[in-house]
Amino acid sequence: MAVLPRRIIKETQRLMQEPVPGISAVPDDSNARYFHVIVTGPEDSPFEGGLFKLELFLPEDYPMSAPKVRFITKIYHPNIDRLGRICLDILKDKWSPALQIRTVLLSIQALLSAPNPDDPLANDVAELWKVNEIEAIRNAKEWTRRYAMDN
């Protein structure tokens, strides 16, 4: 494997030394561009109490292009589809090299606090979120309880 860019090393060290509350990101043993991530569900959101596993991959030209991030744990959210793909502008055309792993994960955590059913990725979830928010939130809580807990 090519030499790991210094910036990735620096970000990794900082993630270890000054972790972001509610977020942990750990590089894989055999591929330092692949991160195992846990994001805790934000307080006062239907995802509260959940521990969501994500995977994050830094492509070859990172930080010039955005990291690839995906939920591994099932989650009921209008902007996250059944494959765990996330609809978030900074992961696409709004990416900037001044963003980092930690800021990306914070944005994803913020997306859990503020679902946006008007810009959906998971159409059926977004639809329910718009017509019956109470039921959608109940579903999100149920999925969190069922799938995203630690033992």
Place this chain on the structure above:
Amino acid sequence: MSQQERVQEELEALEAILMDDISITYNAKGCAELVKSVIFPSTANEVDKQYVCVTLEVELPQDYPDCKPVTRLKSPRGLDESTVDHLYKEIANKCEEYIGHAVIYELIELIRQNLTESNLPTCQCAVCLYGFSEGDSFTKTQCFHYFHNYCLAKHVTVNEKNFLEEQDKLPAWKRSTVGFQATCPVCREPISCDGTKLKTSLPPKELQDAQKFEVTQELKMLQQKMQQLFNYQKSKGGIIDIEAEENKLLLITNSEDNNSEDPGPSLSSSNPPVEQQPLHNGLQNRNHNQRHYSKYSNR
């Protein structure tokens, strides 16, 4: 002279000296409440040599100047936290010393002096996350953000390439008429920069001397914890099975001879799908996911 008159006199003097560089907010009773000034290092009139700046806010309590004002440093540019902390300490000392006297001009001068002495950005380059060393060529944008020329060149090159590719996809009438505009990586403000000069810059010094990556014991422990959570959630059916999810969709579109009990992608599919494959170990799983990325990265 009354307290209010003393304050008024101090502020009039400030306005006379600093003119547009100061703004004063008054409350409903006409008493001055807040004084604000953006402070730059003294570099004669060479504005492009001012690499740092900070905004000083001074809140005037009713009893000022017989008590200390409340001071805040806002929007520090090119200054790291320890420099700002140091400034706060000096400000506190100065305020203590000047109780009973006009202090605002003294504070502005104190900060200006500090900025002049360390007129080299002490922050990091937001692109490579390393600092600026003597001899590094770097750019200060109009919006007061700092980048090694080497790093900014990479950003501008990629942005321009993406822009041109996007334009190519558009019909002629929809294409931009103004052409490519470079933007600041930090605040997305438009910036002007000399592309050719940037591209010939050498990589920053600190970047070349940076240490190598090592897997520490702590890291190993965290990796284990992650794996435990993964296994637990997997046993509860909480892990997304990409192949099963994709096959679900396939079955729906060609489901003529396949009327099995597949639930389809409906909301009620909150039951965990039955695990049909042997448990992946971490690595297989990862390869699988990376393949997945390459498949979807062009979306």
